[in-house]
Amino acid sequence: MANFGYSLTKSSRIDLNNRNIEKWNRLVELEPDVLKCMACGSCTASCTAGKFTKTSLRSAILYLQNGQEKEALEYIQSCLLCGKCFMVCPRAINTRHLLLSISKIYSNR
């Protein structure tokens, strides 16, 4: 490709029209409680891995809802499955179980 000395940045806008929510729907079927998340951030605040890595279950849930699978998985790839987030979640979501289900449905490993 010719080099014009500049490049276009991909739009960072979330487009809810064209998101692929097929996997999200499967996740909801397996883990209906994921819908209860109210984005309070308690899980992220007390996450064991979060101090050192970009780990945030709240963000992962949000990005999955928005159909941004790749970004979502980045937020939980360093998760240690310690279950601390389960203890603090005010909506009593079994977050550890949820994390396992997310990796079952979304990971291609």
Added chain:
Amino acid sequence: MNNNVIIIGGGPCGLEASAQLHQMGYNVILVEREPQLGGHLAKWDRLFPEGIKAKEVLDQLIANINGVKYFLNTEVKSINQLDKEYNVILSNGITILATAVLMASGFDLFPAEKKEEYGYGIYDKVITNADLENYFNTGKDRRITAAPKRIGFVHCVGSRDEKAGNRYCSKVCCATAVKQACEAKEAFPDAEVFCFYMDLRMFGRGYEDLYLRAQKEYGVRFIRGRVSEVAEDINSQLIVKAEDTLSGKPIKVTLDLLVLMAGMTNCQAGVKVANMLSLKKDDDGFFTCKDSILHLQQSDKKGIFYAGACTGPKTLPDTLHEARAAAIAIHNYFKERK
């Protein structure tokens, strides 16, 4: 001293106050400018949080005023303070001397067309909370044709918005939006439903449960961000832009129906009456209570009382409490004057 109390406004507030004062033995005259009693409640379908039918509540309130004199299609033409009472002339030619006057004039819905960027009255698929209630009630709205596939709710329309002239929160529209989002999902099970909110104010008993149900049972998607603009494409679908503030990214979605949660403003017809008496208003346009904790039902003028949304946004139960509190305040006023 006469036994007359004139109540201005025949919505739920005026009805409840009438029933209470009538039972206490006062001679109540209820004045309503519309052709029927009930105010906004008469146009609503169901009530949050449980979804009780508005009509059932209204029928009960009307049954309770049994024996109260009321005038429909009637406005206050003039009102004067005399030595010990108020001289009220109604538009039907009747003149009443009343010892106490209760302002139960309620609210007007914020005119959503004023927020031009949301396109109410411009785009075909933009409606208000009141329009949706009317649709649920009658099954008819020319703007809702085929079953919508994506429906959005915009919170805080004309509230928490200095440019709209209303800095305050209208208090009831969060719960209304969440209720209507569930109902929309019931009416159109295949639709995706989005609520665009800044804060969710689900303060009352059972409201948080309603929010949880909306998420868990109805799969309503809550997006934290105020809708900044709406545009229409050639298929008359709506392109809605907001920020998903939780991820810090702009978000865009195309909708088949957008519902604007118009807030509350002081009722202009009530303001007209209040102006004849030079009653005070706060910055927010609602009437000023004698004080904001102990004397919510009293005005700064002897014999003039307030109840309900004319002193700020209120839920229906709040309003009914105030109607009863006003009845007691008026009763005490009569006792003191004897």
